[in-house]
Amino acid sequence: MALQIYNSLTRKKEPFVPVHPGIVGMYVCGPTVYGHAHLGHAKSYVSFDVVARWLRQSGFRVRYVQNITDVGHLTDDADEGEDKISRQARIEKTDPMEIAQYYTRSFYDDMDRLGVERPNIAPTATGHIPEQIALIEELLKKGHAYEVNGNVYYSVGSFPEYGKLSGRTDQEALQSGTRVETRSEKRHPSDFALWKKAEEGHLMQWRSPWGMGYPGWHVECSAMSMKYLGDTVDIHGGGMENKFPHHECEIAQSEAATGKPYVRYWMHNNMVTVGGIKMGKSLKNSVNLKDLFRTTDPMVIRFFILQSHYRSPLDFSEATIHASSSGLEKMRDTRKRLLQAVPGIGIFDADEFRMKFGDAMDDDFNTPLAVSVLFEFSKTVNSALDKPEGLSSEALSDAVAFLDTFAGTVLGIIAPAGEPTALTEAKSGKALEKVVALLLDMRSEARRNRDFTLSDRIRNELLEAGIEVQDTRDGASWSLKAES
RNA sequence: GGCGAAGUGGCCGAGUGGUCAGGCAGAGGUCUGCAAAACCUUGUACAGCGGUUCGAAUCCGCUCUUCGCCUCCA
Numbered sequence: 432m433a434l435q436i437y438n439s440l441t442r443k444k445e446p447f448v449p450v451h452p453g454i455v456g457m458y459v460c461g462p463t464v465y466g467h468a469h470l471g472h473a474k475s476y477v478s479f480d481v482v483a484r485w486l487r488q489s490g491f492r493v494r495y496v497q498n499i500t501d502v503g504h505l506t507d508d509a510d511e512g513e514d515k516i517s518r519q520a521r522i523e524k525t526d527p528m529e530i531a532q533y534y535t536r537s538f539y540d541d542m543d544r545l546g547v548e549r550p551n552i553a554p555t556a557t558g559h560i561p562e563q564i565a566l567i568e569e570l571l572k573k574g575h576a577y578e579v580n581g582n583v584y585y586s587v588g589s590f591p592e593y594g595k596l597s598g599r600t601d602q603e604a605l606q607s608g609t610r611v612e613t614r615s616e617k618r619h620p621s622d623f624a625l626w627k628k629a630e631e632g633h634l635m636q637w638r639s640p641w642g643m644g645y646p647g648w649h650v651e652c653s654a655m656s657m658k659y660l661g662d663t664v665d666i667h668g669g670g671m672e673n674k675f676p677h678h679e680c681e682i683a684q685s686e687a688a689t690g691k692p693y694v695r696y697w698m699h700n701n702m703v704t705v706g707g708i709k710m711g712k713s714l715k716n717s718v719n720l721k722d723l724f725r726t727t728d729p730m731v732i733r734f735f736i737l738q739s740h741y742r743s744p745l746d747f748s749e750a751t752i753h754a755s756s757s758g759l760e761k762m763r764d765t766r767k768r769l770l771q772a773v774p775g776i777g778i779f780d781a782d783e784f785r786m787k788f789g790d791a792m793d794d795d796f797n798t799p800l801a802v803s804v805l806f807e808f809s810k811t812v813n814s815a816l817d818k819p820e821g822l823s824s825e826a827l828s829d830a831v832a833f834l835d836t837f838a839g840t841v842l843g844i845i846a847p848a849g850e851p852t853a854l855t856e857a858k859s860g861k862a863l864e865k866v867v868a869l870l871l872d873m874r875s876e877a878r879r880n881r882d883f884t885l886s887d888r889i890r891n892e893l894l895e896a897g898i899e900v901q902d903t904r905d906g907a908s909w910s911l912k913a914e915s
Numbered sequence: 916g917g918c919g920a921a922g923u924g925g926c927c928g929a930g931u932g933g934u935c936a937g938g939c940a941g942a943g944g945u946c947u948g949c950a951a952a953a954c955c956u957u958g959u960a961c962a963g964c965g966g967u968u969c970g971a972a973u974c975c976g977c978u979c980u981u982c983g984c985c986u987c988c989a
Contacts, residue, residue, distance in 0.1 A: 442919095462989070475989035504987060515987070598918050599985070648987085670989035675918080677988090701920080702983065711988060738938075739928065744921080744982070751927050754939035761938085764952070791929090800929055803937035813953055817946090883948055890950080901951055908952095 434489060436666070437742065437795045439674065439697040440596055444795055447696065449665040455491045456660035457483060460652060460669035460677070461553070463500040464534035465519040468541045469717040470732070470747055471670070471703045471710045477733050478700045478741035478796075479668045480547040481842060485792050488841050496659045497550035499538075501531035501557050502635055504648040517634055527634050531557075541720040544729040546843040552659050556651040560637045563646045563654045566688055567625045575687040579616050581628030581642040587621040590683045596697060597675035623680055625650050649680035653693070657685060667694040671701055700741040707746060718747060727752060734759045734844045737798040758806070762838060763845055765809040768816055769831050773905050775821020781833040784808045788837050798842065805838055816904075867898060871907045874900075 434447040449455050459479045462472055476497075483495045503516030520527045539549070556563075567583055570576040575589045587593045594600035624647040629636035636643045656664050662685070669678060678697065685693035703710045703718075710717045723732065735755035739745045784804055791800035812830050815822050822830070838845045870889055877885040890900045893909070900909050 460989075463987080469989085471989050473989085478989095594918095597984075601917080668989095671920085672984060672988055675984060676986095700989070702989080704982075707982065709983065709988095713988070735927095742920085743928085746927085748926090751939085754927060757940090758938050761952090768953085797929075799938095800936080803929070806937055810954085814955095817954055878948080881948070887949075899951080902947075902949095903952075 434486075434793045435795055436696045436698065438695075439699045440694070445696070449491070450661070450663055450695065453491060455486050455493045455666065456664045457486075457493055457495045457666040457668070458652070458656040458660055458664050459495070459497045459550070459667070460673055461498040461500060461550075462538055463504065463515065464531050464538060465503065465516045466534060466712060468538050468720050469710060469712065470720065470723065471717065472538070473541070473545055473720055473732060474703050474736050474741075474745055475668075475670055475700050476542055476547050477545055477736045479698075481737065481798060482666070482668070482698070482741075482796055483548065484841050484843065485796060488836075489793075494552070494660065495550045496552045496554065496656065498652060498655050499531075499535055499553055499555045500648070500651065501528075501535065501555045502645055502648075502651070503527060514633070514635070520634070528557075531555075537721075541724075544724060545720075545733050546730065548843075554655045554659065556646065556655075557635070559651065559655050559658065560646065562658050563650045564626075564639050566650060566654045566657075566684065567646075568640065569688045570625065570684060573687060575683075576625055577618065578641055581644060582616065582624060583626040583641055584617055584622040585625050585680065585684060586618060587623070587683065588619055590687050592686070593621075593683050594679060596679050596682060599675055599679070623647065623649065623676065625684070649677055650684060652677075653681045653685040653688075656681075656693075657689070662689040662691045662693070664694050666696045666698060668698040668700070671699040674699055698741075701744045704744050704746045705748075710747070728756070728759075730844055731756045731759055734802075737842055737844065738802055740799055741796060759844060762805060762809055762834075765812055766831065766834050766838075766845060767908070767910070768903070769812065769822075769827055769834070771903070771905060771908055772816055772821060772827055774824035774827060775819075777815050777818060777820040777822045777826060779812065779815055779822055779826035779830055781808070781829050784811075784833060785837070788841075792841070801837070801842065805834075805842075808833065867893070867909055871900065871909065875907060 435444040436447045437444045457479075459476075462468065479495075479497075483493050486493045501516065503514030503518070514527075516527045516530050520530045523530060535555075542549075567576060570585065571578065571583065574586075576583055576585050578584075626639060626641055626644050626646055628642060628644045633645070636645050656667065667678070667681075682693050705716045705718070708714070708716060720729075720732075731752065735752055736745065738755060738758075784807065787807075788801050788804045791797045791804060794800070808830075812822075815826075834845065870893065874886045874889040877883075877889070893900055894912075897912050898909050899912050900907055902908075
């Protein structure tokens with residue numbers, strides 16, 4: 432089966448065909464850096480990380496661009512309110528650029544721990560002011576924008592297709608019931624800002640043909656996407672809440688400027704909820720990732736996210752995180768067993784699982800179904816290892832290769848071979864390894880002598896030291912337990 | 916009010932018009948000195964009401980409920 436992607440623009444699954452065969456341009460809306468990342472960011476970037484990984488696994492060369500919004504945008508409606516980054520700077524008594532830099536690093540720290548691969552290009556809005564100005568000038572030239580008092584607005588009426596992504600095509604109807612105050616300066620209430628005049632004392636401002644000011648929010652993504660990925664990008668991703676107005680405005684700006692389709696496949700991921708309510712910074716229910724990592728292995732979070740589909744909402748609770756933790760542990764144990772098993776004569780063919788996994792991923796990145804294939808695999812392998820004939824060395828290495836590719840390289844939920852995690856790193860300490868080996872040796876001698884008091888004492892005291900011992904067919908096995 | 920998504924067994928969560936999702940938790944069992952793990956067995960779930968059909972959780976209609984967007988937001 433060939434890859435199918437659900438396209439938000441057409442509202443159906445479509446076969447994936449990039450503009451240039453074998454090459455994929457992918458743009459994902461990045462964070463506005465004025466606070467630490469929360470679980471909602473994790474869902475979004477883990478989801479698109481897996482999209483990129485699967486495309487690469489499928490043989491595509493992927494250029495993944497994800498911006499950093501480091502120009503503050505406004506706290507309430509499109510034209511009023513305080514710049515969020517400036518506000519944070521005021522709260523922390525520092526400079527907006529320091530805020531942006533600090534939270535950018537914080538964001539990548541968290542993403543690294545979640546195993547999210549860095550984008551190929553991570554452009555900042557402040558680093559692309561000239562590109563944004565050029566795009567605005569082009570829109571002015573073509574009559575899609577107008578200037579009033581140092582502000583430049585996009586004229587929604589000049590672009591008949593406005594609303595095609597969100598289904599909001601009737602601009603008159605849209606106005607009733609809206610909470611946005613009409614600004615007299617704008618020709619139409621739906622028009623949006625491309626460039627804003629800097630008011631007195633505004634810290635982030637740049638020179639432009641319309642005076643000192645700063646860019647509107649929507650224009651940065653259009654400018655940077657087209658700069659690095661061309662006028663038509665294959666995949667543009669982001670959170671559902673950005674469909675309108677953000678993505679709608681991007682389409683309007685870009686297509687009006689180039690006359691070409693802006694995006695072939697729009698992908699929108701759903702929200703993380705807490706008790707059924709959307710998690711958000713402004714609502715006070717967001718779960719900060721750094722806090723969460725204190726109690727929960729980041730890989731468990733990643734696994735938890737991938738156990739639901741990217742287009743489904745994901746409800747956060749202690750209970751479901753715990754369930755994910757147990758499930759992931761099972762997967763890891765299977766891999767450990769495979770690595771430690773003494774080769775036998777049993778045969779095993781992972782190809783059936785490769786196919787099922789691939790079909791799941793090709794069907795709009797159905798990671799929960801793919802994960803279920805991993806569990807089926809785990810059960811099959813464990814059953815085989817439970818049998819006296821075990822698995823041949825070829826079967827063992829094929830099984831490990833399967834896990835390393837699909838659970839490791841593609842889903843990123845187990846560390847691929849040779850890549851140290853905190854735990855394996857600690858375990859590779861030669862001294863520790865020798866000490867534990869010695870104790871296990873003594874324990875097995877005690878067990879041979881049926882001295883279970885001593886053997887249980889060794890096991891219990893090792894457990895207290897954070898080392899868990901399990902007896903297996905092939906002898907005692909040990910692992911470091913994560914702090915909990 | 917407008918636009919959109921969704922309601923699956925104790926919990927999470929896939930899915931197809933007619934044999935099985937899967938995970939977690941629970942129960943029983945195998946194995947084991949005991950643990951743990953693993954494996955086996957075990958749950959007649961598809962919001963409600965109509966309709967189409969030989970047959971629908973899966974298609975259609977209506978009703979109820981929940982959520983998102985319409986203001987910054989992953």
